[in-house]
Amino acid sequence: MIPQEPGEPLRPDVLERIPHGAVLCVVGARPNFMKIAPIMEALGTGPAPVPACLLHTGQHYDAGMKEAFFTQLGIPEPDVDLGVGSGSHAVQTAEIMRRFEPVVDALRPGALLVVGDVNSTIACGLVAAKKGVPVIHVEAGLRSFDRAMPEEVNRVLTDQISDLLFTTEASARANLTREGIDPARIHFVGNVMIDTLRRHLERAVPAADTLEGWGAPGLDGARGPHYAVLTLHRPSNVDDSGTLERLVAAVTEISREIPVVFPVHPRTAGALARAGLDRRLGAEPGVRVLPPVGYLEMLGLMAGARMVLTDSGGMQEETTALGIPCITIRENTERPITVEEGTNTVVGTDRERILAVVRDILSTGGKGGRVPQLWDGRAAHRICEVLAAWMTARRGAPAGGL
Ligand code: UD1
Numbered sequence: 392m393i394p395q396e397p398g399e400p401l402r403p404d405v406l407e408r409i410p411h412g413a414v415l416c417v418v419g420a421r422p423n424f425m426k427i428a429p430i431m432e433a434l435g436t437g438p439a440p441v442p443a444c445l446l447h448t449g450q451h452y453d454a455g456m457k458e459a460f461f462t463q464l465g466i467p468e469p470d471v472d473l474g475v476g477s478g479s480h481a482v483q484t485a486e487i488m489r490r491f492e493p494v495v496d497a498l499r500p501g502a503l504l505v506v507g508d509v510n511s512t513i514a515c516g517l518v519a520a521k522k523g524v525p526v527i528h529v530e531a532g533l534r535s536f537d538r539a540m541p542e543e544v545n546r547v548l549t550d551q552i553s554d555l556l557f558t559t560e561a562s563a564r565a566n567l568t569r570e571g572i573d574p575a576r577i578h579f580v581g582n583v584m585i586d587t588l589r590r591h592l593e594r595a596v597p598a599a600d601t602l603e604g605w606g607a608p609g610l611d612g613a614r615g616p617h618y619a620v621l622t623l624h625r626p627s628n629v630d631d632s633g634t635l636e637r638l639v640a641a642v643t644e645i646s647r648e649i650p651v652v653f654p655v656h657p658r659t660a661g662a663l664a665r666a667g668l669d670r671r672l673g674a675e676p677g678v679r680v681l682p683p684v685g686y687l688e689m690l691g692l693m694a695g696a697r698m699v700l701t702d703s704g705g706m707q708e709e710t711t712a713l714g715i716p717c718i719t720i721r722e723n724t725e726r727p728i729t730v731e732e733g734t735n736t737v738v739g740t741d742r743e744r745i746l747a748v749v750r751d752i753l754s755t756g757g758k759g760g761r762v763p764q765l766w767d768g769r770a771a772h773r774i775c776e777v778l779a780a781w782m783t784a785r786r787g788a789p790a791g792g793l
Contacts, residue, residue, distance in 0.1 A: 394449055394474025395490060401497045405470055412501035413442040414527070414778070415494075415519075418469070419450035419487070419511020422584075422705045424460035425686060426506040426529060429586035429771035431467060437772060439779040443504075446494065448487045448511040449474040453657065459685035464587065480510060480541055487514035495522050501782060502527055505549065506583070508542040508704075513549050520552040525785075529583060529774065531556035532563025532572075533704075533725035539627065542704075543725070555781060557774050559583075559708075560728040560763060580773035581765030584705055585712045588690065589768040595691035602652065607679040618679075619649050619749070620692050624656035625702040628720060632666040634740060638720065639668050641742040645700075645749050646677030652692060654681040698752045700745070707735045712766055716757035718748050734760040 395401070414434065418427045427445070434443040447469040451457050460466070473490040475483060487510065495503075495518055503519035504527040505512045516526045531550050535543050550556060550567060558564055559582040567577055598618070621642060629635050642651055653672070655663070660682075663669040672678050684692070690709075693699055698716045699706060707726050710717035711733025719737045729735035736758060738744045751757060765773075 394472045395494075396474075401471065401494060406497060409444045409470060409498055410442040411499065413444050413498070414502045414504050414782075415498060415500035415524075416443055416445050416504045417448065417511060417515045418445065418466075418506070419448035419515075420507075420509040421451050421456050421460065421683075422703075423506050423509060423511070424457070424464060424466060425587040425705070426583045428464040428466050429583050429590065430504070430506075430529065430774060432465075433771035433775040434778075437775040437779070439775075441775060441779055441782065442501075444470040444498070444500075446471040446473065446491075446515075448491070448515065449476055450483065450487070450509060450511045452476055453683070455683040455685070456657065463686045464591070484510050484514045487511055488518050491515050491518045492522075495519060495524060500524055502554075502778075504529065506530055508533070508546045508549070510541070510545065513545040516549045516552055525554040526552055527555040527557070527778065528553040529557045530559055532558045532567040532577070533560075534562075534566045535723045535725040537723050541626070546725070555778070557770075557777070559766075559770075560726065562727050578773070578777050579765065580777070581767060581770035582708060582712075582763075583770045583774070584708055585762075585766040586768050586771050587686075588709055588712050591687060591690060592694065594687055595694055596685075596688045598652070598692050598695040601681075601684060601688045601692060602679060605679075605681050607652075607681065617649065618696060619645065619651050620696045620699045620701075621651050621653040622656065622699075622701045622703050622706060623720065624658050625721065626658075628702050628740065629659045629662040632662070635662055635666055636668060637742060638740060639663075639672060641745050642672070642678065642700075643675055644742070644746060646675055648749065648753060649697060650677050650679065651700075652679045652681065652696075654684045654689065654692070656683060698749065698757060700749075707733075708766075710734055711760055712762055714760065714762075716752045718745060718752075720745065728763045732761055732763050734758050 434441045475486045502525045505516050506529040519526050528549050556577045557580045564577050699710045700718045702720045707729045711729045717735040722739050724737050
């Protein structure tokens with residue numbers, strides 16, 4: 392799909408293909424793709440199919456951050472691509488809004504469906520809400536209570552302008568009602584990201600193949616694969632060179648006890664290069680630095696790992712679903728169920744604390760856990776059931792109702 396030029400009217404073939412009143416689904420950044428995949432499928436194939444179309448804002452655009460996911464997850468080619476690319480928060484959010492508005496005017500969707508907490512989520516939500524298009528938020532109500540996180544601002548604001556809110560864990564309802572959201576709008580449906588994980592687990596690429604593919608040596612120990620997976624991309628961890636250097640020192644130390652496989656996010660690659668830390672990490676024999684990997688590769692890496700160290704939200708949930716110990720390199724989590732019931736331990740960025748939990752996992756196997764309620768692969772179906780009934784009720788309701 393050729394990205395839409397700013398101000399360019401929607402092409403007639405696009406307009407013709409999209410049914411009037413369709414649900415306009417939005418994706419923008421990598422973690423949105425695995426959430427939208429089961430929703431698009433369920434909307435099209437459920438007992439009461441809901442007409443839907445897909446828009447990509449273009450927030451993430453590199454092949455490794457986008458294409459691999461669309462192909463592997465069977466996500467249909469977006470009907471519209473806004474092609475916004477990168478920028479500061481203000482520039483990126485404003486540019487998405489500017490390019491999205493004429494699309495909403497042309498399509499007049501029946502509703503807007505957004506997922507997660509990225510800039511694309513709030514930008515499109517805000518445009519739709521001001522045009523009277525109902526907003527549906529999937530993964531509503533998660534709270535880190537840390538307003539220094541850009542995602543927390545996006546979450547709180549998106550929930551405030553949403554008409555239907557679908558939640559992944561019980562804490563979310565309490566957060567939303569505390570913020571004055573009408574409980575009748577909140578539906579606990581489970582976790583669409585885990586729908587995708589369960590659907591694709593059998594096709595996950597074995598870790599050894601991924602490492603070989605990138606020319607990194609295998610990590611097979613006498614008792615099977617023996618490695619930790621690391622990802623880092625939160626601005627609070629990577630944008631400040633002092634914090635990043637501290638984390639690199641901790642990773643180096645960990646890699647002397649267990650090999651560390653590190654697929655590097657573009658934000659982090661830039662930060663490592665600016666701080667001159669990329670060469671240092673590359674020279675460490677126990678660290679395998681990889682570019683961003685596809686979904687099936689990441690799933691295989693996580694499923695075969697002794698532990699995962701991360702600051703990603705989604706990976707905290709995926710490791711809980713897989714039963715793999717997770718060390719979260721952040722001061723807080725908006726996904727408390729992964730700590731209360733799952734395999735997650737939130738450790739912050741202190742080197743000693745990180746190393747203590749790594750050593751505990753190496754000696755005892757680490758924290759066990761159970762899969763949270765409704766993380767059963769059926770979340771998207773529940774969403775579609777609620778959505779179909781809600782749309783039918785809206786059509787029958789007087790103007791301004793529901
Ligand atoms: C965004 C989300 C974050 C999510 C993450 C997953 C917001 C506020 N943040 O953060 O919640 O966890 O995606 O990856 O929406 N870049 C590329 N190629 C790309 C995309 C980005 O090189 O395809 C580089 C650019 O230098 C860009 C930087 O990565 O400036 C950051 O991208 P951006 O979309 O602004 O934020 P993320 O850190 O990816």
